[in-house]
Every structure is written in structure tokens, then in C-alpha cells.
Amino acid sequence: MTIKLHRCRFTFLRSDRFECHRVQKALDDQGIAYELVKAPYFPRSRRKEVERLTGQQLLPVIEFEDGSAYREESADMAATIRSGQLDTKRAAAAS
Ligand SMILES: N[C@@H](CCC(=O)N[C@@H](CS)C(=O)NCC(=O)O)C(=O)O
Numbered sequence: 001m002t003i004k005l006h007r008c009r010f011t012f013l014r015s016d017r018f019e020c021h022r023v024q025k026a027l028d029d030q031g032i033a034y035e036l037v038k039a040p041y042f043p044r045s046r047r048k049e050v051e052r053l054t055g056q057q058l059l060p061v062i063e064f065e066d067g068s069a070y071r072e073e074s075a076d077m078a079a080t081i082r083s084g085q086l087d088t089k090r091a092a093a094a095s
Helices: 019-030 048-054 074-082 086-094
Strands: 003-007 034-038 061-063
Touching: 003 019, 003 048, 019 074, 048 061, 074 086
Parallel strands: 003 034
Antiparallel strands: 003 061
């Protein structure tokens, strides 16, 4: 099993200006395997799974294998991933 990256459907937007790409690129650069889950874009209220996981509707979100989830500002998520600290968020999400 791998983690899941819940992100918007606009995978062709490949600039660090875009929140979902920023986090996906960090996972790719770190060689972390993930399953991509494309969430509905509009309206936000269609993002039922994102809301269930995190209690809010913004993307991106990382879902761990145990069903816990990690969501922060995308820049912070990317920094966490790049610093090798993603597992600490898994622990935090589970507690
Ligand atoms: N400042 C937040 C912004 C998150 C954000 O706007 N995410 C986009 C991803 S495409 C989104 O959910 N947009 C749709 C919306 O705001 O309804 C971050 O950097 O994580």
C-alpha cells in the first residue's frame, strides 16, 4: 500500500505557483510513491472525501495508509516532504 495524494484535476499545470503541483513535485523529487486521487474542483462542496479526511475542503491532502491525513499550507507540506519529515506527520495525524 502507498500513501494517496488528493489533488486537483489540473495535473497539466506544472509550476510551483500551483499548490497541488508543488506538493506532488516534492513527493516525486523525494522518490516517494503515491497513488493520485483527483478531487472535484468546483464547487468545493463536492470534495466529500477531502472533507471527511481533514474537516476542510482545500487541496492538496496526503492520506496515509492507516487512513489518517495530513493537510497544511502547500508550501509547508512541500518543505516537510523535502526535509524527510513526512513520517512525523503520519504520527501526528494518527494521535
Ligand atoms: N494557501 C493554500 C491554498 C490551497 C488551495 O487554494 N488549493 C487549491 C488547489 S487547486 C484549491 O483547493 N483550489 C480550489 C478552491 O479554492 O476551491 C495552500 O497553499 O495550500
